[in-house]
Amino acid sequence: MTTEARPALAGYSEVFPEAGFNAFVGPVWRADDGSHYVFDVRDVHLNGGGTLHGGMAMALADIVMGRTVRDALDGARALTISLSCDIVTPAKAGERIAGRATITKRTRTIVFIAGELRVEDRVVLTATGIWKILGDG
Amino acid sequence: MADYNDKPLPPARSVPAPEGWRAADQFDPFEAAMGPYFERWVEGVREFAFIIDDRHTNAQGVAHGGALLTFADAALGYALWDATDRSPCVTISQQSQFMAPAFAGDLVTCRPEMVRKTRDVVFMRGDFRVGDRIVFTATAVWRIWTKA
Numbered sequence: 001m002t003t004e005a006r007p008a009l010a011g012y013s014e015v016f017p018e019a020g021f022n023a024f025v026g027p028v029w030r031a032d033d034g035s036h037y038v039f040d041v042r043d044v045h046l047n048g049g050g051t052l053h054g055g056m057a058m059a060l061a062d063i064v065m066g067r068t069v070r071d072a073l074d075g076a077r078a079l080t081i082s083l084s085c086d087i088v089t090p091a092k093a094g095e096r097i098a099g100r101a102t103i104t105k106r107t108r109t110i111v112f113i114a115g116e117l118r119v120e121d122r123v124v125l126t127a128t129g130i131w132k133i134l135g136d137g
Numbered sequence: 138m139a140d141y142n143d144k145p146l147p148p149a150r151s152v153p154a155p156e157g158w159r160a161a162d163q164f165d166p167f168e169a170a171m172g173p174y175f176e177r178w179v180e181g182v183r184e185f186a187f188i189i190d191d192r193h194t195n196a197q198g199v200a201h202g203g204a205l206l207t208f209a210d211a212a213l214g215y216a217l218w219d220a221t222d223r224s225p226c227v228t229i230s231q232q233s234q235f236m237a238p239a240f241a242g243d244l245v246t247c248r249p250e251m252v253r254k255t256r257d258v259v260f261m262r263g264d265f266r267v268g269d270r271i272v273f274t275a276t277a278v279w280r281i282w283t284k285a
């Protein structure tokens with residue numbers, strides 16, 4: 001997987017391409033304006049039924065929401081402490097998933113965020129999460 | 138429901154099983170990519186484990202949420218299969234809490250529980266530990282197609 005070619009997507013850059021898990025399952029592409037993320041489902045991401053594995057779908061939500069949190073924190077780091085995902089419809093290999101997330105509320109130490117994954121108009125997954133902002137970050 | 142793959146897949150990486158554990162058969166390509174996952178039977182319950190390596194970490198060397206989410210989905214799915222004679226099923230909801238970091242080299246273990254089963258849905262939960270310390274917990278709702 002990590003040896004596969006990764007043609008650049010114009011107007012996007014890859015999320016954490018140097019990190020283990022993201023490098024292994026990615027690329028996950030972030031639009032340069034931060035408005036959304038793109039992920040192409042490949043055979044390796046599937047379950048035995050031939051659709052996107054639930055773990056990978058939730059991992060993608062975590063990546064999209066975590067990067068959206070990071071964008072809002074001006075350099076501070078944050079960690080997922082809670083993630084609730086509803087897996088609404090299956091996605092297949094070859095489909096392009098678009099991910100979006102919106103911060104609901106930020107306090108001094110906590111970020112509440114909602115996220116969504118879609119294939120075109122079809123909702124694949126909805127999520128809410130809580131991130132803990134690390135001190136003095 | 139489409140037919141589910143019933144042929145075990147080779148793990149993407151050869152990882153020796155810790156003492157007392159053996160590699161679990163894997164049927165999902167993504168779990169094979171993240172695996173091997175290990176299993177052992179304790180008092181009639183199948184427990185699961187995996188060792189965190191460089192495929193499972195973030196840039197800080199800490200276990201990525203995605204690796205734990207995937208292992209959780211796998212472990213709860215195996216337990217559901219054990220309780221339902223491998224009925225076709227899919228995760229429809231999972232609530233996950235990340236309580237403490239886990240690091241490369243850590244053995245993460247889980248003893249999943251089936252909380253309640255109805256005709257159409259099954260409620261599952263699991264705590265995930267490194268040693269005695271809980272690092273992660275998940276509750277999940279699965280849709281099931283009970284065999285006739």
